[in-house]
Amino acid sequence: MFSKSCEYAIRAVLFIAQETMEERRTNLSAIAGAIDSPEAFTAKILQELVHKGIIKSLKGPNGGFEIEAAILRKLKLADIVEAVDGNILFTKCGLGLRDCDSERPCPLHQNFVVVRNALQQMMEQTAVATLAEDVGCGLAYLK
Secondary structure, eight states: OOOHHHHHHHHHHHHHHHHHHTTOOBOHHHHHHHHTOOHHHHHHHHHHHHHTTSSEEEOSTTOEEEOOHHHHHHOBHHHHHHHHHTTHHHHSOTTOOTTOSSSSOOTTHHHHHHHHHHHHHHHHHOBHHHHHHHHHTTSSOOO
């Protein structure tokens, strides 16, 4: 459903959010280890997330990655997906057809639109902070 980059981005943001909520910054090695991702690939994803304003990177001996409090309060799962993969997950055809729409539907169109819209609604309503709290409490896992 998600690209590999998006899967790792979601996991990385959840880990960074959890650390931020504990008033800690975290580094690339810790993030890659926590989400079971190669460091080089993780670095590329983190760079993209910094560029899109989802996470913040601070240099220096007390540096690392964090999420600003104002952003963390508002951040939804859909924000991460759209930052990494765009909105294709919420708009593409279930069979991958280029010209599928309500005027010219594929055989799955009517059913897939319902699933796709429900997925989008769930992701737009799911707070990253809530998911990070679940990870922090041991109710959910990142690897």
